[in-house]
Amino acid sequence: MADEGPEKLEALRQEVRAWLKENLPEGWGSPGYVAPERGSKEAHDLGKAWQKKLCEAGYTGFGIPTEYGGIERSRAEIAVIREEMLRTGTPPPAASLGPMIVIPTLLRYGNDEQKKRFIPKILSGEESWCECFSEPDAGSDLANIQKTGVRDGDEWVVNGQSVWTSGSKFADWGVVPVKTDPNAPRHRNLSYFVFDCTSPGFEVRPLKQMTGDAEFSETFFDNMRIPHENMVGEEGQGWYVAMATLEAERGGGIQFVAPSRRIEPTTLGGVDIYVELAKNTKRRGMTVWDDPLFRQRIAQFAIENEAMRHSRERMRVKAMKRQLTGNEQSIGSIFSREKNQRQANMVAEIMGANIQFMRGDPRALDDGSWTYTFLRTRGNTIETGTTEILRGIIAERMLGLPRSRG
């Protein structure tokens, strides 16, 4: 697939710009714009509607076969589209779990009917998804899942509980690994299902987290029935299908974008907002930017962002040469999550007393979103596998160190 000439790419850039102008929500980017409250139905619907628009315009679904609703685009085209979206910012994709984790899982383990049934509606934003993985006693030790599934004719009867279910409040469909063979050894006793969230016996109870939001839920399965045709992969293969889901989730930050020629002056290596914040924040008579300690920390994040950009490209090239095992994703996952946390800590220290103001207080900067991020990033190093679990993966699977003894 030949890359497009510069004129065609420029035409695409203009097309995307015009499209964004036409389609972004009313008032987007202006000081008066108030985004719908995080986690609200309104925010969810906005995200779904945005996904639908992206799909219709051909700005999503890259690299997914066209028979499943995807679109073929060159790397250069994808880069142009993403650059333009980054420039204006876009509504957060409320239904991001579907594209991020369900599509890669189905592409790898799903049968043709499942792919045809589910992928197009994920891309079009019609159906959103939740992920029922963690249980009260199966978090880092995910293989300890206790949910049971018993076969009854063409159906499976599922009982049990999940916690930290992402995206569940408004989800239409879910993915869940279930213990279908209590006598089989660990890693061989699970099967993986997709299920309809309107099924009788499925209950969602919001779980309030330290941010004050209920982004996650506890979900309960009480004799909920799943048709056998909704099993993804083989019976007993569920652990490996679940690993594919987690791999996709941990690699979620990995987007194969062609690096632009120059360090983007518009994003300053991704730290423009911190430079801006530091220059506009005065503490004890001087701006934070004039404090070398903070300046060094901000510069460090610019360096780390560039490092991540080039590492992603190195990984992409390795993937093309089939030199990747999948374990390498742990590197980027640990680094980016811990970096988020360190960035948020820095922001809190820049803002001082003002980091205390939450959304709703008129003194809250940017509607309290800095404070929200500060609190929310505590979860970054836990969700999708704690960074300790990921360090264990690097040690044992990449370095070949013996299984750990704690």
Place this chain on the structure above:
Amino acid sequence: MAIEYGLNEEQEMLKTMARDFLANECPMTHVRELMEDETGFDPELWKKMAEVGWLGLVFPEEYGGSGMNFRDLSILLEEMGRAVLPGPFVSTLLLVGMPVLAYGTEEQKNEILPKIASGEAVCTLAALEEDGDWWADSINIRADYRGGHYVINGTKLFVPDAKVADYMLIAARTKRTENPEEGITLFLLDTKEVYGTMSTLLKTMDETRKQYEVVFLNVPISAENILGEVHQGWPIMKQIALHTTAALCAEMVGAGEKVLEMTVDYLKERIAFGVPIGSFQALQHRASDLVIGLEYSRSLMEWAAETIKENDLDAATAVAMAKSFCGDTCKKVVAEGIQMHGGIGFTWDHDMHLYFKRVWTDDNAFGDSNYQREVVAKTLDEIHQLAGGGRWAKTAGRLTQMG
């Protein structure tokens, strides 16, 4: 600019060849022999390096070179870092060879470059003085114009490989104005033709690289031996610093990766409490952190080398970013390497300390990780002002959320 990630076939060959060559010609036993030697220079090894084409690697063929590029050179430097190779490779090629190629007159190039490529000439740069910092203000040794030629007086410090250098590039002050970057002139000295220089070996930490004090006492030198223009030496020195800094990143990453490999091997072999110590999570997680740091060091180092190869506008920023990150990471790697080896890693006989000393010396040269980070901060400030800062203020926060 097309950044080439990963190695092409020729580069893979160069890497394999370099690793084999250094394992055979300069194993650790030989490194230690050269540490004991006052010059740290092995003429036989140097000749062999010339024969395989390393000494003229990036020179055009007309000057006896192999016509390869800076990325190829950085691959070689990684391998040299792995081997803690002693000797004047960086001094000869990066501190003198490349600037002569870029700024020399045709006569200067014809005189020096083929001799470097063939192994006949070893070169070095006398830049630093008493404070040891790479900045224009510290260049104070005088070159006074007297009746048709210049006379150099003063003392240079931290001059690598001075004793074996056939040519010495000297940064001297020919004029003092408000702006310290003005009035520096680079002289190319044929050490065999002049009297009045005296080199004394410094007793320094990294004994694989010999450094000297060089005293110049009324050393006469002709204006023909100026590299570039009179008073205009600093921009050339900035270029030397840029290239050598990128080269040192490659050397540090090579050394860091080797230390990680040695450490992981040790974690698998060493038994304590009846089990390999690599089964302890406390050590596993520390080893994993080094993997993470080295992945990003390598990514920045390769990018920096590519920007130099392509003469890209981002080169200065890329190199500063790479040096800052590689320096921080590799300093951590060599320290952790010693710690995870326990007592044996602290002994003179174990090789860990050679890597530790090399990496700390490399990090310091041409500005350490903190200095380089400040360079990045200044660049951010400039771009921010150019971009007409303020435009993100109203949307700040929205972009900080995790993608």
